[in-house]
Amino acid sequence: MLGEHARPQVPMDKVIAFELEILGSHGMQAYRYSAMMEMIRTGKLKPELLVGKRISLEDAPAALMAMGGFEGIGIGVVTRFQ
Amino acid sequence: MKAVVFEKFGEAPTIQTVPDPKPAADGVVIKVEATGLCRSDWHGWMGHDEGITLPHVPGHELAGVVVAAGKQVSRWKAGDRVTVPFAVGCGRCFECNSGNHQVCEHQSQPGFTGWGSFAEYVGIEHADTNLVRLPDEMEFATAASLGCRFVTSFRAIVDQGRVTPGEWVAVHGCGGVGLSAIMIASAMGANVIAIDLTDEKLEFAKKIGAVATINASTTPNVVKAVKQITNGGAHMSMDALGHPTTVSTRSPTCAGAGATSRSD
Ligand SMILES: [Zn+2]
Numbered sequence: 405m406l407g408e409h410a411r412p413q414v415p416m417d418k419v420i421a422f423e424l425e426i427l428g429s430h431g432m433q434a435y436r437y438s439a440m441m442e443m444i445r446t447g448k449l450k451p452e453l454l455v456g457k458r459i460s461l462e463d464a465p466a467a468l469m470a471m472g473g474f475e476g477i478g479i480g481v482v483t484r485f486q
Numbered sequence: 487m488k489a490v491v492f493e494k495f496g497e498a499p500t501i502q503t504v505p506d507p508k509p510a511a512d513g514v515v516i517k518v519e520a521t522g523l524c525r526s527d528w529h530g531w532m533g534h535d536e537g538i539t540l541p542h543v544p545g546h547e548l549a550g551v552v553v554a555a556g557k558q559v560s561r562w563k564a565g566d567r568v569t570v571p572f573a574v575g576c577g578r579c580f581e582c583n584s585g586n587h588q589v590c591e592h593q594s595q596p597g598f599t600g601w602g603s604f605a606e607y608v609g610i611e612h613a614d615t616n617l618v619r620l621p622d623e624m625e626f627a628t629a630a631s632l633g634c635r636f637v638t639s640f641r642a643i644v645d646q647g648r649v650t651p652g653e654w655v656a657v658h659g660c661g662g663v664g665l666s667a668i669m670i671a672s673a674m675g676a677n678v679i680a681i682d683l684t685d686e687k688l689e690f691a692k693k694i695g696a697v698a699t700i701n702a703s704t705t706p707n708v709v710k711a712v713k714q715i716t717n718g719g720a721h722m723s724m725d726a727l728g729h730p731t732t733v734s735t736r737s738p739t740c741a742g743a744g745a746t747s748r749s750d
């Protein structure tokens with residue numbers, strides 16, 4: 405959450421009245437990866453389904469500049485570096 | 487090495503030949519085999535992130551092979567297939583000592599606090615604390631996709647959100663973070679509602695586990711729709727529009743439908 409999205413309004417009256425919790429998530433510790441990796445290994449999670457387009461490093465500048473708009477489905481990945 | 491470099495915020499990055507990184511004493515150099523494209527790289531390029539100094543190489547979701555290790559590194563050697571969380575912990579501060587490397591007080595972030603992985607090679611410090619070994623069968627492209635959005639969602643749903651089987655989870659936004667959250671929450675046994683502006687993304691969300699979808703561009707009152715589907719309100723609502731940091735709201739009871747009355 406950066407730029408104009410950094411400070412959304414929070415209805416604190418509802419947080420109090422319904423005892424809501426607001427929680428951030430800032431990635432995950434390396435040592436916690438094992439639980440996720442085991443769920444991937446056993447097929448319960450399939451992150452490969454979320455990999456979208458594959459591009460080369462040459463195409464990365466244009467792809468980066470375009471990312472302010474709507475993304476395609478899934479996570480684009482640079483996989484060619486030569 | 488070749489790298490994507492920008493000299494000024496908001497000006498077109500170019501492919502340049504720059505010096506190869508050298509490993510820090512406790513760090514490694516990784517030959518990048520895959521690196522994800524994430525909207526936070528775009529924010530960095532636009533100048534929204536205070537930590538960036540110019541010229542800069544973006545890229546923070548990476549997987550590759552260790553090619554060199556500093557002399558203090560004991561767990562990693564050349565040839566190891568690895569990935570790394572985007573928030574690299576120092577391993578020594580209060581947060582790291584309490585197990586919370588993701589919010590390390592002295593964290594480095596490839597592609598933000600230093601040069602990132604839109605390059606042939608990237609240097610990562612504190613390697614023993616932060617590198618993660620890849621299973622042999624995992625493709626580099628898949629591993630790269632974990633480093634920011636997938637792990638952020640895993641922590642949001644599992645460790646922070648504490649989602650349990652049968653709970654309702656509303657995921658706002660079906661980009662990388664949202665789709666990851668839908669897959670993970672479904673695997674945890676939750677009932678997931680996917681919310682987005684396009685039917686195409688909502689169809690995909692169903693394929694990976696969402697039991698209900700709401701198209702926010704054609705639904706006048708999304709909160710009301712969530713309440714109807716869930717018979718009262720979602721136990722957890724996840725804002726998956728702004729990443730890599732994401733915000734989740736958790737309610738102790740179904741009645742707390744205010745969970746969805748967020749700014750998104
Ligand atoms: Zn630390």
Ligand SMILES: [Zn+2]
Pocket residue numbers: 524525526527546547634635729730
């Ligand atoms: Zn990211």
